Structures are given as C-alpha cells and as structure tokens.
Amino acid sequence: MTDVLREQKRYYAERAPEYDDWWYRRGRYTREPELERRWLLDVAELEEALRIFAPRGDVLELAAGTGIWTRRLVPTADRVVAVDANAETLALNTPAAELVVADIFTWEPPQRFDVVFFSFWHSHVPEERIDDFWALVRSALQPEGRVFVVDSGPRGDATGDGKQVRQLADGREFTIVKHYWRPDQLRERLLPLGFSLDLRLTANSHFLYGGGVLV
Amino acid sequence: MTDVLREQKRYYAERAPEYDDWWYRRGRYTREPELERRWLLDVAELEEALRIFAPRGDVLELAAGTGIWTRRLVPTADRVVAVDANAETLALNTPAAELVVADIFTWEPPQRFDVVFFSFWHSHVPEERIDDFWALVRSALQPEGRVFVVDSGPRGDATGDGKQVRQLADGREFTIVKHYWRPDQLRERLLPLGFSLDLRLTANSHFLYGGGVLV
Numbered sequence: 001m002t003d004v005l006r007e008q009k010r011y012y013a014e015r016a017p018e019y020d021d022w023w024y025r026r027g028r029y030t031r032e033p034e035l036e037r038r039w040l041l042d043v044a045e046l047e048e049a050l051r052i053f054a055p056r057g058d059v060l061e062l063a064a065g066t067g068i069w070t071r072r073l074v075p076t077a078d079r080v081v082a083v084d085a086n087a088e089t090l091a092l093n094t095p096a097a098e099l100v101v102a103d104i105f106t107w108e109p110p111q112r113f114d115v116v117f118f119s120f121w122h123s124h125v126p127e128e129r130i131d132d133f134w135a136l137v138r139s140a141l142q143p144e145g146r147v148f149v150v151d152s153g154p155r156g157d158a159t160g161d162g163k164q165v166r167q168l169a170d171g172r173e174f175t176i177v178k179h180y181w182r183p184d185q186l187r188e189r190l191l192p193l194g195f196s197l198d199l200r201l202t203a204n205s206h207f208l209y210g211g212g213v214l215v
Numbered sequence: 216m217t218d219v220l221r222e223q224k225r226y227y228a229e230r231a232p233e234y235d236d237w238w239y240r241r242g243r244y245t246r247e248p249e250l251e252r253r254w255l256l257d258v259a260e261l262e263e264a265l266r267i268f269a270p271r272g273d274v275l276e277l278a279a280g281t282g283i284w285t286r287r288l289v290p291t292a293d294r295v296v297a298v299d300a301n302a303e304t305l306a307l308n309t310p311a312a313e314l315v316v317a318d319i320f321t322w323e324p325p326q327r328f329d330v331v332f333f334s335f336w337h338s339h340v341p342e343e344r345i346d347d348f349w350a351l352v353r354s355a356l357q358p359e360g361r362v363f364v365v366d367s368g369p370r371g372d373a374t375g376d377g378k379q380v381r382q383l384a385d386g387r388e389f390t391i392v393k394h395y396w397r398p399d400q401l402r403e404r405l406l407p408l409g410f411s412l413d414l415r416l417t418a419n420s421h422f423l424y425g426g427g428v429l430v
Binding site: 024025026030031032033034036037039040041043044067071072074075076092094095096 | 239240241245246247248249251252254255256258259282286287289290291307309310311
C-alpha cells in the first residue's frame, strides 16, 4: 500500500464515528436551507435510481463504510457481502450483511456476485490503480453481473494530482486521493476495461451515479 | 403538562444524540443478523409505502425528532414544517424543513396543510389526550388533507397503564408513555374522530403504518 493509501485508510478509520454527519448534513456540514433541500433532492434521486436498478441476488459492496447504503442493499438482496479496509467503520455497519475487513486492492473475491455496488469509493482510487480495481470488479462478477456506482459529482476542489487534504472535526489533517470524474469521462475510461455504464449526475450535481454491465 | 409528559419530553431531549442508534441498530441496539435483516426489510416496507403515498404540497411533521423521516418528506413536499418539543432533537434535524420548537399538545397550527405526518409519536400520546391530539391533526389539515402514521408494532413490553421505563446509554431512567396499538384497534378508535386510516403492520411486525383522510 502506498503512503497516501495508508493515510486514506487511517483517515476513514478515524472518521468513522463522525462520517454520517456528512451524509445527514449535521454539525459542521450544515448548510443553508435551500442548499440542504437540493442535497436531499439529490439523495432521493440516488435512492430512486437504486430502487429501479433493484440489486438482487448475491450482492458485493466494496468500501461499505458505516453502512448508509448497505442497509438499502439488504432488503432486495439474497445476501450482501460488505468489504471495507477498516474494522472501525464496519463496526457501525449492519450485521445483516457479511462484514469483511480487507484491503480492496489485494482482496480476492471468494465467489462471483450478481451485483457489485460501491458508493463514494471510486473517486478515492488513484488513477494508476483504476485498471486493477476494475479487473477486481470483473473477477467478482457473474458473466451476467451488474455494477452500480455512486460517487461525488465533479467539482473543483481537488488538486491537479487528484489529492485532497481533509480535516476531522478535531482538526487533524489527512491527505487522501480524490479524483472527480465526469459521467462521460468515466464511461469512456471504463469501456476498454469491458464495462458499459450508464452514468449521470443528479439534478443538483451533488452526485454521479449509474448502473451497468460487462461487455 | 403532566409529570409523565414532562419526563417523556426530557427523555427525548437527553436521548437526542443517541436516538439514531436505535433506528440504525448500532451499539446496544445491535441484534443478530437475521433479526437485523428483518428490521431492514420492515424499514424498506415503510419507505416504499411513504413513496407511494407521496407526501406533496405543504407537509406538517409532528414530533419530527432528529429528522430520520423529515429528510424523506422534503424531496416530494413543497414545504415541510417540522414541530418538536425539544430544541435538542431539532438541532439534529434538517434546516431544509422549517423547524418549530413547541409542545404539540398546546401548539396551534398557523396554517392548514396538505399532509400531516408523524412517526413513533402516536404511541407516546396518553389515552386521555388521543381525542385532543386528533382534533389538532384535523385543525392542521386542509379539507382534502391526508395523514400518514408510522409507529411501533404491537408488543407486550408496556405496562397495563401504557407506561414504560426507558434507559439511556449512561443508565439514567425515565418513565414515558408507550401505548401500543393494533392496526384494527387504532382504525376503529379514529373513525368516530373523523379519520379513515388504512393501517397495517410491516411483514415482520416491527412497525404499524398507513395513510388516510378526513371523513
């Protein structure tokens, strides 16, 4: 693991107890009412898209974190295997999924799944690992398997080298990978890797999302 | 306010920072995987029912708490007014709703709403206040207005007088009102008060829910 990936892992371990404040817009993440309303509209758009996608069968979630999405995968799936690098985040996830602590870049899927899902993970994969990461996704999927991706919408606050300095509530700083993708750009990047994804932004551009298949 | 209602209010104020642990089944609320799965199935059933109900227009949420449901009302509503007795819980709710700190038993709605919603509140209304509470709901609704209720499913752990002793994570105990209703029983109780509600239990009986209209 490179230094920045180690630091990124540690950042999410330390952030575990405060992670959900970001999603639920609490404390230092609170914004003014109209911005909050637009965030909630975008969240509803993601949930509706996932509902229509209908993650059925054996579902693998990568970088499952505190389980904001794991809890939405369980009801439609037969089984959910939720992998995360940190035990600290999985401790806040749901035991209704099979929780696996493992480094996603070295983990070998023990079976093939019907669906691979990951949220707010792809933007944390360094460019030089994108090919390997999608090779892992491929190796984890049934031939007819499907993928669903949720991530941050594109914005201008990453440095040119795709890194960000993040601060915890107590002020500690960590350098992490954050590579924002535009839907068309990510779609094109993935086609030669054998994935056809229908990606888009939510109405208020907070999130990139979409589903797809192996080609 | 009676002593038990004062104690109930204080309980939810003190419980605010740990309230969501119950809903997300964390810490002392964690159960074994199959029970957790059934809980999540029931949560999904509630969310699907609310999606179909489609709370549109001006929506009033009573006892809005930390906003687990407020955040689901905002995306489809034109406006959400979220009333709660405690500033401590509303501090964790979303500013995308208009947050009002008020005692629900004395609050006077400043307008008429298209929808009145409340979750895990009705079971905390003492029997002697049920008529007054539903009179408030009536006075808050447009003639064509609709109601949606979410609450605990019936179970046997309330005393005969509809009270419960609840414990916070730190061990402090509070006596609160908890009156479990069966769907048919609540439906019949409300008909003479002028409400026709289509109530049911979720598949695994965790929750009672349903929508209805003024008759």
